[in-house]
Amino acid sequence: MKLDDLNSSLESACLDFLGGAPLVYHCHHFNLFLDQTVDDAVGSARGWELRRDMAHQAWLQLLSAVADGVGAHTPAERLTACQQLYAAMGHGRMAVTADRGRGAAEGEFLHYGFAWKQKYGAQVRRHRPVDAVAAGFAAAATQVAHRTAEPLVAVETGCIAKEDPRCTFEIAPGGPPPGRVVHESDLRPVEPRTGLAEERISAINAGLRNFLGGVAGDDRGLVEAFGVFVTRHMTNYYNGISYGAVDVVRERSEALVPMVEGLLRESGHVCVFNTFGGILYSPEWDALVGRIEGDLTEVVSSCCAIARALGFGAWTIEELSPKRLVVTTSTEYESPWCATVRTEPCPGASYFLQGAAVAFMRLALDLDWKARRPLTRELYDDLFKGDSRWRVEQPDSLAAGSAVSRVVVESR
């Protein structure tokens, strides 16, 4: 079986899987921001451990399924399958030398390190490595190659983000045993919901998904589409670090939890501003949809279509006016983690969905689409920093047993 044959979708739900592992597309801005949020919330040392361990367990699920699925038998074959997958997902190139129970790895164009250097390298000197996702991969790939259950852990000994010449890793026994993660089989097909501008959203989503299906990484393991560098990434990682960080902070001080939740919502702003904004500005959008003019319904419905195409769920518009947006969905990628993995419920906590919905209104109403200002840090700060005139609530949550997740964005 080929790698592509392991792709599957719950099409009515706009959720995508590879070997049963739930995957979405996210860009480097979101990826770097979310990792930094975790470090800011729990401290850089604990943050690194959390990110590395969640990456490890998410990769273990995915790599095992893929190595088995493509019929790789020998350690060398299984390792090759893992490395090819890593590059195909836009994470860069990893060369792993895997012995039973230990190994070493070297990375090139690693998504996090390379992107961090591009984005911050000229302004900030970094003293800590950045590639926790690659570290998790290195340890998981070594285990999968040799089909060993004994946990391994990788240390990033060199990182280009801290001006080392290469990203290097050493892999040795250690780390926690992997925990439960979400699998495709945890999710059930849902009745498709319809909302405002449904015909437009469905048509654009179909066009975008068709286009994305033809997008491939280059031989460095980088994937660029719509003028944005993207990864295909594991929702088990995103959810594991997000809800894991909230748990760590809650253990320390309940009073600090809202601060972390606010940052997790902001990850939705970062994604929508950079990725969605980049897509809407792109020639691909001009060709597939038509140049965007900036009408409220046009922008918000376009954003819902993009969310669906990236695998975030079947987001629909229940209500829309210049003062209020209600986004409803019978599927999204955060709630399954809460419902499946956590022992305690997390109602009303689809942080990314909440932040993204606010950002839809910001883009639609506060951005001058005719001027097409560059998507710079300054513009982001203009739109999203300072007093927000928008408040967001989530009255319904799939994680709490509701039939939908519903997010309400209202002008103050």
Add this chain to the structure above:
Amino acid sequence: MGDAVTQEAGCVRAFLWNVDHGLPGALVLARLEAAGWQGKLFAGALWIFAREPAYDKVVFVPATGRLQVRVDMARPYEERRGVAEDVHRALCEPADPAPPVA
């Protein structure tokens, strides 16, 4: 070259460049090909060109004439504008300006 090559709105510094050319679509395709760019048509509406061994891309929308150069992110910043200017030269000051046979 003046205003014919301008930086585009994008989320990576000096990554996206708009090239104004004023040429019909068929001539754009022919001149890019003559300059060594290899194109692929997507959805019947969008051409994406690459030129190995570099990782720069040219994205062209025939219906509107919009042409965007995406410079390899691994290039130093100071080289990036030059890539877009090379594309402009290939289009507007080609070595062999003869139009293609229709």
